[in-house]
Amino acid sequence: MMNEELAYWLALAHVPNIKIKTKNEIIVRLFERNKTIIDFFQLDTSIWEKDFELNKTELELFIDAKKELPNYAFMVEDLLEQGYNILPITSSDYSPTLKKNLGRTYAPPVIYTKGNLQIMKEKSIAILGSQKVNNNSLQFADNVVKNASANHKIVVSGVANRIDKQVLDSVLKYKEQSIIVLPQGIATFQTGFKKHYKQIISGDVLVISTFYPKSTWSAQLAMQSNAIIYGLASEIYVADSNEEDGTWSKVMDNLRKGKTIYVRESNPKEKNANNILISKGGKAVDIFGKLNNTAGKEDDESQKTLFD
Amino acid sequence: MNRREAEKKLKTIFGFDHFYDEQWNTIDLLFQGKKVLLIEKTGFGKSLCFQFPATQFDGLTIIFSPLIALMRDQVKGLNEKGINAKYINSEQTPAENSQTIQDAIDGKLKILYIAPERQENQEWIKATRMMNLSMIVIDEAHTISVWGHDFRPAFRRIINLVKLLPQDLPVLATTATATKRVQEDIEKQISDDIQTIRGELIRDNFELYVIKVNYEDDKLLWLAENLSAIEGNGIIYTGTRANTEIYSRWLEFIGAKTTEYNAGLDANSRKEIENGLMNNEWKAVISTNALGMGIDKSDIRFIVHTQIPASPIHYYQEIGRAGRDGKPSKLILFYNSSKDENGIEEDYKLPKSFIDGGRPSLKNYIKVIEALKQEQLGERQIIKATNLKQTQVKVIRADLIEQGIVREVIYGRSKKYEYQFNAPELNSTSFDELRNLKLKELDSMLEYINISSSRMKFLCDYLGDDSHTEYKNCDNTTLDKLKINPKNETKEKLLEFRESYLPELSVESKYSKLVDGIASSYYGVSSVKNALYRSKHEDGGDFPDFLLRLTLKAFRKKYGQEQFDLIIYVPPTESGDLVKNFAEKLSQVLKIPISHNLIKTGVSKPQRVLKNGYLKKDNVAKKFTYSQPKEILGKSVVLFDDIFDSGATIIEIGSALSKFKVAKISPLVIARTVGGDI
Ligand SMILES: Nc1ncnc2c1ncn2[C@@H]1O[C@H](COP(=O)(O)OP(=O)(O)OP(=O)(O)O)[C@@H](O)[C@H]1O
Ligand SMILES: [Mg+2]
Numbered sequence: 001m002m003n004e005e006l007a008y009w010l011a012l013a014h015v016p017n018i019k020i021k022t023k024n025e026i027i028v029r030l031f032e033r034n035k036t037i038i039d040f041f042q043l044d045t046s047i048w049e050k051d052f053e054l055n056k057t058e059l060e061l062f063i064d065a066k067k068e069l070p071n072y073a074f075m076v077e078d079l080l081e082q083g084y085n086i087l088p089i090t091s092s093d094y095s096p097t098l099k100k101n102l103g104r105t106y107a108p109p110v111i112y113t114k115g116n117l118q119i120m121k122e123k124s125i126a127i128l129g130s131q132k133v134n135n136n137s138l139q140f141a142d143n144v145v146k147n148a149s150a151n152h153k154i155v156v157s158g159v160a161n162r163i164d165k166q167v168l169d170s171v172l173k174y175k176e177q178s179i180i181v182l183p184q185g186i187a188t189f190q191t192g193f194k195k196h197y198k199q200i201i202s203g204d205v206l207v208i209s210t211f212y213p214k215s216t217w218s219a220q221l222a223m224q225s226n227a228i229i230y231g232l233a234s235e236i237y238v239a240d241s242n243e244e245d246g247t248w249s250k251v252m253d254n255l256r257k258g259k260t261i262y263v264r265e266s267n268p269k270e271k272n273a274n275n276i277l278i279s280k281g282g283k284a285v286d287i288f289g290k291l292n293n294t295a296g297k298e299d300d301e302s303q304k305t306l307f308d
Numbered sequence: 309m310n311r312r313e314a315e316k317k318l319k320t321i322f323g324f325d326h327f328y329d330e331q332w333n334t335i336d337l338l339f340q341g342k343k344v345l346l347i348e349k350t351g352f353g354k355s356l357c358f359q360f361p362a363t364q365f366d367g368l369t370i371i372f373s374p375l376i377a378l379m380r381d382q383v384k385g386l387n388e389k390g391i392n393a394k395y396i397n398s399e400q401t402p403a404e405n406s407q408t409i410q411d412a413i414d415g416k417l418k419i420l421y422i423a424p425e426r427q428e429n430q431e432w433i434k435a436t437r438m439m440n441l442s443m444i445v446i447d448e449a450h451t452i453s454v455w456g457h458d459f460r461p462a463f464r465r466i467i468n469l470v471k472l473l474p475q476d477l478p479v480l481a482t483t484a485t486a487t488k489r490v491q492e493d494i495e496k497q498i499s500d501d502i503q504t505i506r507g508e509l510i511r512d513n514f515e516l517y518v519i520k521v522n523y524e525d526d527k528l529l530w531l532a533e534n535l536s537a538i539e540g541n542g543i544i545y546t547g548t549r550a551n552t553e554i555y556s557r558w559l560e561f562i563g564a565k566t567t568e569y570n571a572g573l574d575a576n577s578r579k580e581i582e583n584g585l586m587n588n589e590w591k592a593v594i595s596t597n598a599l600g601m602g603i604d605k606s607d608i609r610f611i612v613h614t615q616i617p618a619s620p621i622h623y624y625q626e627i628g629r630a631g632r633d634g635k636p637s638k639l640i641l642f643y644n645s646s647k648d649e650n651g652i653e654e655d656y657k658l659p660k661s662f663i664d665g666g667r668p669s670l671k672n673y674i675k676v677i678e679a680l681k682q683e684q685l686g687e688r689q690i691i692k693a694t695n696l697k698q699t700q701v702k703v704i705r706a707d708l709i710e711q712g713i714v715r716e717v718i719y720g721r722s723k724k725y726e727y728q729f730n731a732p733e734l735n736s737t738s739f740d741e742l743r744n745l746k747l748k749e750l751d752s753m754l755e756y757i758n759i760s761s762s763r764m765k766f767l768c769d770y771l772g773d774d775s776h777t778e779y780k781n782c783d784n785t786t787l788d789k790l791k792i793n794p795k796n797e798t799k800e801k802l803l804e805f806r807e808s809y810l811p812e813l814s815v816e817s818k819y820s821k822l823v824d825g826i827a828s829s830y831y832g833v834s835s836v837k838n839a840l841y842r843s844k845h846e847d848g849g850d851f852p853d854f855l856l857r858l859t860l861k862a863f864r865k866k867y868g869q870e871q872f873d874l875i876i877y878v879p880p881t882e883s884g885d886l887v888k889n890f891a892e893k894l895s896q897v898l899k900i901p902i903s904h905n906l907i908k909t910g911v912s913k914p915q916r917v918l919k920n921g922y923l924k925k926d927n928v929a930k931k932f933t934y935s936q937p938k939e940i941l942g943k944s945v946v947l948f949d950d951i952f953d954s955g956a957t958i959i960e961i962g963s964a965l966s967k968f969k970v971a972k973i974s975p976l977v978i979a980r981t982v983g984g985d986i
Contacts, residue, residue, distance in 0.1 A: 006472060042476075070474060071436060071437045071439065073474065074433060075433070076472050077427075077465060083728055190720060201681065214434075
């Protein structure tokens with residue numbers, strides 16, 4: 001992929017009010033026809049309509065997007081100059097895990113990153129928790145990061161809540177590598193870049209955002225970035241979850257899809273719904289992140305895949 | 309639009325009947341959304357090639373131009389024709405620039421001139437997301453090539469931008485001075501499908517002369533005797549800022565109306581001088597090469613160089629300002645070919661020193677890299693962390709960015725430099741290559757001095773224009789050589805001038821009781837420099853008496869019969885009592901009492917070891933006080949020091965003493981440096 005395509009990629013990725021799926025399908029069609037994104041924007045609208053099955057409203061939106069190409073060029077230049085990477089979904093650097101986990105329907109057409117791209121190619125874990133975590137959960141997070149480090153898996157983390165803070169502290173403590181997923185545009189994370197400067201320049205941290213680079217934090221983006229965290233992780237650990245928080249619905253969603261999710265078995269005094277998740281199919285692990293013997297017969301095998 | 313239709317519009321908007329063929333060819337390509345490199349001689353009319361299409365496009369045309377003076381000029385011209393054009397640059401207030409940006413967003417402008425450095429400005433970048441853009445122009449495009457003269461690192465970003473632009477957006481790059489190598493470099497940088505249009509470079513109304521001299525003074529003497537006889541008005545280029553001052557004072561001394569211009573002047577003074585130049589207010593403007601490129605004044609009748617430029621390309625570019633009306637114009641180049649004890653020609657040294665000093669040592673690059681590995685830093689912080697000169701830090705920073713080792717990242721309102729993960733090793737071979745190229749170019753300049761064939765042909769050949777025309781009009785072909793033969797009275801005048809001309813110290817400000825002071829000499833004058841150095845650093849004893857004579861003369865000239873209550877002097881850091889002893893002698897001769905009560909409150913380093921203004925200022929900040937404040941209450945004092953460099957010490961003392969209600973502080977020093985030549 002050449003840089004000269006990037007303005008076109010941004011124009012596609014940031015067309016408002018069009019589903020990711022529609023955008024990804026355009027990309028697939030171009031790929032099948034051996035055409036580039038530049039070709040796409042130079043096609044006649046009649047072909048957009050016929051070959052790419054865009055409806056009237058969508059056509060209008062793409063016509064507007066095309067007009068903004070020079071403007072996107074300025075933006076791309078500025079981002080590249082500041083050392084950000086812009087990765088279209090067709091790029092070989094784009095996270096294969098993300099592509100596989102989120103698929104055509106949800107995988108973002110463009111991601112913005114800063115740091116060591118190689119980290120996206122490694123096996124990864126993510127640790128989820130609610131805002132009101134207790135000490136057990138924090139201890140659990142620390143242990144899981146430690147294990148991941150020992151097993152050469154990298155850690156995917158958000159930046160928003162209490163558990164993320166613990167995870168990032170532990171990452172630093174165990175000199176672990178990590179992907180930090182932003183609930184905002186990549187160009188608005190200054191304090192974070194300052195904090196993680198040394199980790200970034202030594203190749204231990206990759207920061208990712210999937211949003212318009214100048215977007216500031218919002219609850220909606222935070223929700224969306226959670227989906228990216230799930231998408232980037234090959235394994236998911238739940239430190240704690242309550243029936244009413246965001247983690248819960250996501251976890252349930254993933255369990256229904258048949259994804260393996262490790263849940264810390266909590267003791268009866270704790271106020272969380274971890275054990276309900278286990279009863280719904282989550283795999284019970286202890287505070288060290290090890291599979292609990294009570295959890296069932298395939299333990300031994302799982303233990304191997306988990307910590308091999 | 310065909311040519312006929314276009315020329316109709318040309319007539320109504322610009323008042324010209326026709327396009328030159330190459331102008332139309334260029335414009336036609338731009339209308340087709342093509343990318344074009346246009347190489348035409350100075351004064352050809354390249355501007356029209358973007359100005360005309362800009363008036364025909366829907367949206368905005370952005371012109372990246374390295375020349376502020378030219379922006380102002382062209383915008384004025386366009387506005388007079390009723391075309392909505394503005395510029396954004398450092399000469400305007402932030403509010404004015406913001407207004408211009410808003411106008412561009414609102415679609416009120418057709419043409420916007422902007423300096424390439426602005427591409428680093430966030431307000432601008434943000435705004436570019438909202439403008440309706442029709443065309444991008446890079447004027448003076450040789451500045452985008454490191455192989456070109458006057459390379460501007462900021463253009464690197466413009467090039468990156470151009471590569472990212474949608475393919476059917478027209479782009480025009482223009483220059484008068486691109487060798488084949490530079491042409492290829494520009495083509496490669498901008499796009500694979502760029503089309504180049506190249507015209508003939510000969511300027512046949514130019515009368516080219518070289519005058520070889522054996523003494524620096526010969527230049528001053530020749531100008532004194534001949535300047536008034538040259539028709540019309542012109543520019544005299546000197547090699548250094550200090551010389552703009554000296555030449556201008558000398559020529560005024562003999563009665564010629566001149567003024568000096570250099571990049572050290574503030575924006576207003578520069579603007580005034582540029583306007584004055586346009587209106588023939590002076591016989592000559594004495595300038596460094598900061599003045600000129602791109603200025604479109606039709607009747608500059610002569611351009612004199614008192615030092616050789618760095619290459620024949622520089623020379624062609626700099627003399628390109630002359631005779632744009634096609635009438636005969638004189639181009640005179642001085643060269644001092646006397647040799648020093650090492651057999652090196654006098655006038656070879658200055659351009660050579662620019663090449664040698666052009667790049668900081670590798671050690672300093674490493675210093676910056678190591679500092680940035682520790683934390684991200686702003687420019688000022690780098691300067692402080694490394695004790696390097698600001699100019700050096702700027703060069704190093706640009707190189708490190710160019711090589712992808714460091715990036716400039718926006719942190720809110722400030723910029724920080726960050727070391728990059730996976731950064732490549734510093735590659736210094738490109739530095740050496742560039743240095744070798746520059747040495748070769750300088751040699752070519754010497755060749756120009758020494759050839760015996762047509763000078764214009766030499767320049768055209770050098771610039772890759774191989775068309776065959778008849779070349780004449782130089783002192784090697786049809787014109788007589790200019791000779792040096794100064795009269796005795798002119799020599800005496802020069803002596804008289806030397807005696808009476810003294811460098812000023814501009815330190816006056818409304819925050820202190822300091823007034824502008826005087827130095828007895830420039831530090832660069834070798835006898836003075838050597839004497840000071842010997843006393844200060846080689847245990848040579850007190851400053852010699854001839855310095856006392858010079859200083860007393862300076863004092864009398866500047867302060868005349870003024871009454872003073874006290875002489876005080878700057879307390880030493882390392883040179884012991886030299887300054888004190890000298891001040892005592894001054895006190896005896898001038899019969900002004902001396903006081904030793906100006907003292908230091910803390911340890912400071914010698915200013916000399918600090919390489920930049922920030923550190924110098926920090927170093928002396930709050931380091932001085934007066935032990936007997938009553939003594940100076942309401943008094944008028946002379947403040948003496950040996951060398952005046954950044955001025956930080958004098959200014960600091962000025963503000964410390966002003967707190968004690970001193971009435972007036974008049975600075976006096978032995979020598980003043982120019983641009984930190986200490
Ligand atoms: N077609 C034309 N007919 C008559 N005059 C013209 C035409 N085109 C340009 N000119 C005049 O030629 C002069 C020089 O033009 P311009 O400043 O564009 O030169 P340039 O090629 O940019 O030179 P430089 O390299 O020195 O910047 C201007 O005064 C302009 O008005
Ligand atoms: Mg021009």
